[in-house]
Amino acid sequence: MNKHTTSVIVMAIALVAAPRFAGATKYLVQVGGSCTTGGGQATLYAAGYTSVRPWVDQRNNISTAAANLAQAMNTYCTGNNSCVIATHSHGGAVVSKMFAMYSNNWNIVQVTNAGSSAGGSELASISTWVARVFLGCALADDQTPTNYRGSWNHNDTNGENIYNLSGRKDDYYNATAPFLPGGNDGAVAFHSSGAFVSSWSISNLCSYQGYHWQGNYVYGTTCDGEDATHSSISGTAQYLGWDKHPNAFR
DSSP: OOHHHHHHHHHHHHHHHSOOOTTOOEEEEEEOOTTOOOOSOOOOOOTTOEEEOOOOOOSSOHHHHHHHHHHHHHHHSSTTOEEEEEEETHHHHHHHHHHHHOOOOOOEEEEEEESOOTTOOTHHHHOHHHHHHHTOSGGGGGOOHHHHHHSSOTTOOTTOEEEEEOBOSOSSTTSSGGGSOBSBOSSSBHHHHTTBSSOOOBSOTTTTTTOBOTTEEEOOSOTTOBSOOTTGGGSOHHHHTTTTSTTTTO
């Protein structure tokens, strides 16, 4: 018996043995950043997954956004269905806030945050004008490190694994670099995108092991950050790390 035949038989046995549930769907749930509302066409896709971009209003209040996302979880990630959540920028803060506010048995395979602002951004601390230019609309005013780090329990992830990817390139020709401590992607510093417990100046993501929020946070895939800016880190599965993490799309 050749290797190909053996592989086919093994796969057939696995298919027969694996439980099958009528109507089960695997969803890729996409959550954007500040000022977005979702509800439109998804822009991220993966084989075997139905991509959705649910309504999550991130224009004025993060609690509203978290409630919107929780409702989407109830729609897509319960019963026989399962979900992978892919966020960008402020979407990472919304997921963190949602887990702290709601305790549900959602069927979540993995959460990947790209350029998360869950720890806030120093750009919001400069002035309202700067915050709205670089981070978005009215909600940007609230996104200071002091406010976001003190507004909810980041350690509460409902037991879910959260992978955080940090970009190391700058969208703004280094115009924002003087305001962002350590490594950054032009909008958020490593202390936020890397899920650290304090807003330190961090240039190497591997240097502060044990100083992440105490939930199931993983700092990313490289010590010096991904080769991406704040905007480009959201664009592809490669940057989102789906092919780099052991439990991705299992």
